[in-house]
Amino acid sequence: MQRPIRVCFYNTDNTTGEQIRRALRDTPHLQVVAEPSDPDALRHYIDEAQADMVLMNLDPDVDQVLETVGFLVRLAPEMGIIGVSQRTDPQTIIKAMRAGCTQFVCSPIEIGDLNNAVDRITATRITSSLRSRRVCVVGSAGGVGATTIACNLASELAQVTDRPSALVELNLEFGDVACAFDCEPAYSVADLCTDGADLDRTIVEAAMHKVSAKLHLLARPQRMEDAHRVAPELVGRLLGLLAEIYANVILDLPRGFNFFNAAAVDRADLILIIAQLSVPSIRNAQRIHELFLQMNTAEEKVELVLNRCKADFERITASDVERQFGRRIFAKIPNDYRRVGASLDLGQPILTDSPKSPARLAIHEMARKIANESESDEPASAQRKKGLLGRLWGRKQTVG
Numbered sequence: 001m002q003r004p005i006r007v008c009f010y011n012t013d014n015t016t017g018e019q020i021r022r023a024l025r026d027t028p029h030l031q032v033v034a035e036p037s038d039p040d041a042l043r044h045y046i047d048e049a050q051a052d053m054v055l056m057n058l059d060p061d062v063d064q065v066l067e068t069v070g071f072l073v074r075l076a077p078e079m080g081i082i083g084v085s086q087r088t089d090p091q092t093i094i095k096a097m098r099a100g101c102t103q104f105v106c107s108p109i110e111i112g113d114l115n116n117a118v119d120r121i122t123a124t125r126i127t128s129s130l131r132s133r134r135v136c137v138v139g140s141a142g143g144v145g146a147t148t149i150a151c152n153l154a155s156e157l158a159q160v161t162d163r164p165s166a167l168v169e170l171n172l173e174f175g176d177v178a179c180a181f182d183c184e185p186a187y188s189v190a191d192l193c194t195d196g197a198d199l200d201r202t203i204v205e206a207a208m209h210k211v212s213a214k215l216h217l218l219a220r221p222q223r224m225e226d227a228h229r230v231a232p233e234l235v236g237r238l239l240g241l242l243a244e245i246y247a248n249v250i251l252d253l254p255r256g257f258n259f260f261n262a263a264a265v266d267r268a269d270l271i272l273i274i275a276q277l278s279v280p281s282i283r284n285a286q287r288i289h290e291l292f293l294q295m296n297t298a299e300e301k302v303e304l305v306l307n308r309c310k311a312d313f314e315r316i317t318a319s320d321v322e323r324q325f326g327r328r329i330f331a332k333i334p335n336d337y338r339r340v341g342a343s344l345d346l347g348q349p350i351l352t353d354s355p356k357s358p359a360r361l362a363i364h365e366m367a368r369k370i371a372n373e374s375e376s377d378e379p380a381s382a383q384r385k386k387g388l389l390g391r392l393w394g395r396k397q398t399v400g
Contacts, residue, residue, distance in 0.1 A: 004031035005118060008051035010068065012037050013059045016107055020057055020084060023109035030118065039068050046076055053080035053121055056101065062092060066099040073100035080121035084109060132243035133157075135370060136264050136271045138253040140285035145307040146274040147171075148340060149333065149363065150252040151180040153272075155349040156367035158214040163247030166208065167217040170235070170264060171254040172227035175220040178209075182347020183217075185209035190221035193234035204241045216246075232259030239263060255284075257291055265292060270370060271302045272330065277309060277316045286325070303330035305366070310335045331366040334358040 007024060009032050011017045024032050034045035045051065054072060058065045062085060069081060083101035085092060086108075093104050103117035137153065139146030151167060158165035169175040169189065178185055187207035192199060208216035221227055242249045251264045265271055271292055275285040285304055292302050304325060306318055309332050318329050336359035343350045350360035 004029050005122065006031050006033045006050065006052045008033060008042070008045050008054045009035045009057070010037070010042055010054055010065075011035055011057045012061075012065065013057055016057060016059050016086065019108050020055070023111060023114055024055070026111055027114050027118065039071050042068065042072065043075060046072070046079070051079070053082065053102075053118070055082045055084060057107075058083050058085035058092075058096060059087070059107065062087060062095070066096060069096070069099040069101060082114075082117050082121070132247055132249060133270075133370070134239070134243065134249045134251065134264075134268045136251045136253050136261075136268045138255060138261075138271070138273055138288060140255070140273055140275040140281045140288060142255075144274050144276050144281055145333075145340075147176050147180060147252050148344065149272070149274055149305065149307060150250055151177060152349050152351070152360065152363045153367055153370075154217075154248070154250040155212075155215055155351060156364045157248045157250065157371060158212070159351070160364070160367045160371045161247055163214065164245070165215050165248035165250065166242050166246040167211075167215065167250045167252070168239075168242065169218065169220045169252045170260045171252055172220045172230060172260070173224050174254075175252060177217060177252055178219040180344060180347065181211050181217065181349075183209060183211065185217065185219050188219055188221040188226070189235070189238070190226040190229050192218070192238055193230045195229070195231045195234075197231075197234060199234055199237050199241065201241050201244060204238065205245060230260070232263055235260050236263040236266070239267070243267075255288065257295075262295060265295060265297055268297070268301060271297065272305050273302065274305050274307050275321075276307055277318070277321070279316070282316065282321055282324070289325070305329070305331045305333065307333045308335040308337075309333065331362060331369070333362045333366075336360075 007030050009020065009024060011020070021032070024030055033051055036042040036045050042054075046054070056065060056069055069083070072079060072081060080102045081100055082103045082105055083096040084105050084107050085096070086106070088106045096104050102121050105113050105117050135153070137146055137150040154165050154167040167177060169177040172189060186209070192204065192207055208218055210216050239249065253261050253264055273285045273288050275281045289302055289304070293299060304321065306321065306329055309318070318332060322328055336357050339354040339357040340350060340359050343353050346353055350357050350363070354360060
């Protein structure tokens with residue numbers, strides 16, 4: 001059962017107070033815990049009653065009550081404040097907002113208006129305490145498993161953090177996120193980010209496809225030509241709204257430089273470049289790494305993940321790559337072709353069908369590492385050396 005929202009009703013006007021009390025009683029899930037009439041009493045009840053929000057009756061003397069609003073803001077900066085007044089001119093509303101009222105409701109109160117104000121404050125309080133984490137995943141070459149890692153990382157982060165996670169596909173022409181979960185989402189990035197679209201939080205929440213209770217996704221458009229309808233500036237707006245809703249936002253990016261990648265990495269907390277232990281893949285990983293640095297991305301935010309590691313016959317080792325990059329590999333995902341392939345064919349995370357898969361366990365540990373905000377990974381101080389990898393790097397490309 002939902003806990004009632006505790007409201008402190010600040011009132012200095014008996015002529016309008018009863019109507020406001022009645023509206024509070026008739027609004028679902030609200031519980032009036034105190035009704036102070038002066039700042040000292042308000043301070044006492046804020047301390048003692050543990051109110052979730054305060055409803056301030058601004059009448060009859062709006063200016064005087066707004067002074068108390070300012071006092072309340074200094075006393076409890078995180079407190080949601082609803083201002084109520086019969087004066088509905090723009091000047092009064094603006095003055096109330098500047099003083100610190102989070103929401104404004106006209107008096108006499110309509111229950112729907114009060115309920116909407118309460119919902120907005122509740123949503124703001126939840127998201128303000130939510131530290132959203134944006135993780136970008138990009139492959140160094142086609143077929144290195146970047147989308148598979150992005151999908152499974154999103155699933156694992158949702159489980160590890162027990163917080164809502166969003167998976168967004170920005171590979172708008174050739175993405176496979178929906179296929180990885182065997183679903184056909186009703187809406188796509190193109191539906192939300194076409195020029196002229198009126199994008200807000202409610203629309204974004206309704207458009208997300210619910211894979212599970214804590215994992216939602218937004219996939220590429222069905223038709224390839226619709227990718228060209230997506231406006232880059234709206235992608236930035238979309239990502240900002242997702243940060244208000246989800247604790248974890250995982251972005252599956254295309255390779256190369258474009259406006260969508262620029263919007264994605266602009267405020268990213270972590271960028272994972274997925275590569276395999278082959279010369280072409282590692283070469284491209286280095287180029288992508290340099291590109292992100294040229295886009296003013298902090299170097300400590302860009303990490304390399306090695307996928308499908310097969311230590312038994314590879315000529316290049318993880319140590320070679322670390323020496324070349326001058327830093328430690330962020331994660332190594334062992335090759336588990338049979339189980340990972342089966343999960344893709346079934347359209348579900350590896351966790352669902354093969355929880356003990358070595359690849360799944362490595363992605364799970366990577367999710368734990370990302371979720372651990374106190375952990376700091378310092379770049380390795382190893383010097384770049386011309387070992388086997390260095391010689392291979394210097395190898396001239398031949399045209400086949």
